[in-house]
Amino acid sequence: MLEIRNLHAAIDGNEILKGIDLTVKKGEIHAIMGPNGSGKSTLAKVLAGHPQYEVTKGEVIYEGRNLLEMSPDARAREGVFMAFQYPIEVPGVSNAQFLRLAYNEKRKHLGEEELDPLEFKDLLKERAKIVEMDASFMTRSVNEGFSGGEKKRNEILQMAVLEPKLAVLDETDSGLDIDALRIVAAGVNQLLTPDNAIIVVTHYQRLLNYIVPDYVHVLADGRIAREGGKELALELESKGYDWIKSAAQDSAKLNAAN
């Protein structure tokens, strides 16, 4: 489904990603871990198409197409979704209005009929159960005045409505208390099917107790420093990131020497 080859990306001329290779297949859950500044969130933003990040080298093939040539909205309509680490507030636009617009844009793209407000209301009610969200959130402005946990649940609600093929969850666990974490994780698990895939970007292992990854990739200094199964996350939890960092520095030195 997704193939990232030797991906390099920079922001304001500073190279953050320095050669990422990653293959994601249908039905898989991949965790991207790493210390602060290792490039985890940059990877998520590059996949979503954030205009501030410049891809300087490499390629990303999604469903046989060059993802990097697609605009952010086209990527979304083709099934790529990113849950934001810091969801944006959109004052004056109700959650229901926003979600229906997004949903219908996708339907139109797929040649399906759009849903009218009443039909959509039913669908939204159904999907809101997945993240245990109250109906009152639907008439409120998108994320405005939401608590941290509510914002993250709202991201997963959007995922539930848009049913992406590839969902990238950027630090969805940050700022969540344990109850909210459970709700969010349970929501994500309900949305996993054999036909879609999820990339979980996280600093902590905690979330991976609930969303159990098939593969764990550890980033350090813009490169994948370690890869393994879910047990790698546990190892990181006990040892911390320092040993990965020093390993990364060693390999960087080695690269430079060569």
Add this chain to the structure above:
Amino acid sequence: MVTELAKTENNYLSAFRAVRETSPTVPWLELVRASAMDRFEQLGFPSVHDEEWKYTNLASLAKQSFVPAVRREQVSVDAARFVYPETASTHLVLVNGFLSEELSNTTGLENVVAIDLLTAVADARYNKITRAYLARNAGYHNNGLAALNTAFLQSGLFLWIPKNVKLETPIQVTFLTDSDEPETAGFPRLLVVAEENSSATLIENFVSTRDEDYFTNAVAEIIVKEGARLEHYRMQLESNNAFHTSITSAELGRNSSYNTTSINLGGRLSRHDISVVMDNEGAECWVDGLYLIGSDQHTDTHSVIDHQQPQCKSHQLYKGILDGNARAVFNGKIFVRQGAQKTDAMQTNKNLLLSPQARVDTKPQLEIYADDVKCAHGAAVGQIDQEELFYLETRGINPELGRSLLTYGFAEEVIEKIKLESIRSQLDEIVMRQLNTQLESSE
């Protein structure tokens, strides 16, 4: 200030001579009109040399030979389309400034007085009250536009809400420009007195059946007495070729409440001077507004909120959306006078520029002469937020639609506070149409 533009005002002077014959009135008002005409001849239209008119140039208005409209015996206009469903039996229509009983429906207004202002002045029941308040707050001695309106006071509306009367149904006053003649000038005048502990909702709307040039120069004086509540919506929906200048001045009694929202959409050039004087304790006002204009439009709001007594609150939120080469001016003054302790005043002006050619001059001003007060003000001018737009794009919304949605959301902060459903949906529609998108309203 006399300017080189003053010479063209002879048009108005010759028209004024006819006013005496066609609309005679009581001696004191004859005097007021004559003295207002004198003042206009001396003052002329405001010029850009006047600090308050620095960014709004009336030269083209002054140059054009507008002809003051006269009362029409027969009116054959479909005014129904301007009437909101809520006011089917509580609306008044003034054509070119003259009250038309034919087009009005006041069957739902049994408890209030809504009559021609010139009639009220001559009526023994209302002459005292009209004399006390007419031309009191909208003074014409230093204001050429107020002087011109006052000189041409030949009709207008007197709205009197008696003590303790609480109106459930809103009252609509439509100022309609309709004429077979080109380049007419209309001088709508409104005097509202809301007596003690009364409560009402007033909609003023300025509309036209024509697209050609015309000039509306309106004055509304509003008295809200002790314990009274008035909600006031002002819809400026003139044609995009019109000149619109208007003055709203409100005076608030003890513990009264005045909540007004001014919507400015039409006009090639529009200017609104709104002032709220709080010279009694415990009054509260909301003075909100939205201007949404496009190419070749200029709008200017000058607002004065005057805290003269303690314990008054004022809240102000004005938002502006400008496209094309549109130009807007916001000048908001808040005075907190000596002794006006425990004043709570908030003022915000936010502008969204949709095009690099659009321009806003915003100037919020606070002048405080008391020491125990809570005041805040701020102004912002910006473009569509790129992070917000990106967020929408990552949900599959194309950038053009995303920009429209964010612009709509920007306007909603003002629109959603409006308590009348039909005005809200009308504005939603207008915003969508202006944005020219496939957006649909939330309801």
